[in-house]
Amino acid sequence: MNSKWITLGGALALMVGCSATNPVDVARLGKTDPGYTPTATPPPGTNADACHAREVTPAVIETVTEQIILQPASVDVSGTILYPAIYKTETRQKIVKEREELWFETPCPEELTPEFIASLQRALSARGHYVGPITGRLGPPTRWAIRKYQKEQGLDSASISIAAARQLGLIAVGKS
Numbered sequence: 001m002n003s004k005w006i007t008l009g010g011a012l013a014l015m016v017g018c019s020a021t022n023p024v025d026v027a028r029l030g031k032t033d034p035g036y037t038p039t040a041t042p043p044p045g046t047n048a049d050a051c052h053a054r055e056v057t058p059a060v061i062e063t064v065t066e067q068i069i070l071q072p073a074s075v076d077v078s079g080t081i082l083y084p085a086i087y088k089t090e091t092r093q094k095i096v097k098e099r100e101e102l103w104f105e106t107p108c109p110e111e112l113t114p115e116f117i118a119s120l121q122r123a124l125s126a127r128g129h130y131v132g133p134i135t136g137r138l139g140p141p142t143r144w145a146i147r148k149y150q151k152e153q154g155l156d157s158a159s160i161s162i163a164a165a166r167q168l169g170l171i172a173v174g175k176s
Contacts, residue, residue, distance in 0.1 A: 043103040051108035053159040060097040066090050104155065105162040107171070112138065116170065120160065123168040124149055 042048050066089070073085040107116070114136030121142055124130035130145035143158035150157055150164050165171040 046103065047105065050105045050162075052103050053106040053157065053161070055102045055104070055155070055157040055159070057097075057100040057102075057156075059095055059099040062094050062096045064092055064094050102155075102157075104157070106159050107162065107165060117142065119170055120146075120165070120168065123170060127168075 042050065042052055043054075046052060067087045068090055069085055070088050071086040074082040076082055117138050118134050118136040121130050121132070121134045121136075124142070124145040125134070127149065129149045130142065132141040135142075146160050146164070147156065147158040149168075150161060153164060153167070155161055155164070162171060166173050
């Protein structure tokens with residue numbers, strides 16, 4: 001029975017160790033957006049008081065198989081094959097597109113109120129991207145519409161960016 005508690009204690013220590021290396025800012029969690037993971041440390045070179053989302057595009061890897069000739073066939077003057085060519089099959093993986101990680105500013109969870117999301121749905125609907133009912137919930141149809149709208153702007157993400165929210169007239173544009 002003691003070994004069970006030791007194992008449980010070890011697992012808890014491991015979990016505490018993990019949370020210390022990847023801290024979560026609990027004060028900002030509020031009503032969290034499922035696609036949003038706030039961190040205590042924002043990405044380098046960004047506004048420390050803002051909330052951010054991260055979009056990771058995995059690397060594209062292609063498996064290439066080639067036949068490499070080790071020894072050519074031997075043919076006599078009459079065209080008769082004395083012995084066939086010898087080949088070696090070689091398989092390797094090649095990175096076609098590198099993994100990409102993109103950070104962008106996004107409304108904080110406390111700003112994603114049902115009223116804000118309903119306004120977002122209406123704005124996306126007016127532009128032909130959202131066809132569902134105005135629910136004020138950030139469900140799959142709304143996320144699909146956000147992704148569709150932002151993809152046209154060059155950001156393939158289902159988390160609304162501050163830039164897209166400004167373009168949609170949902171967040172005031174600051175004075176320059």
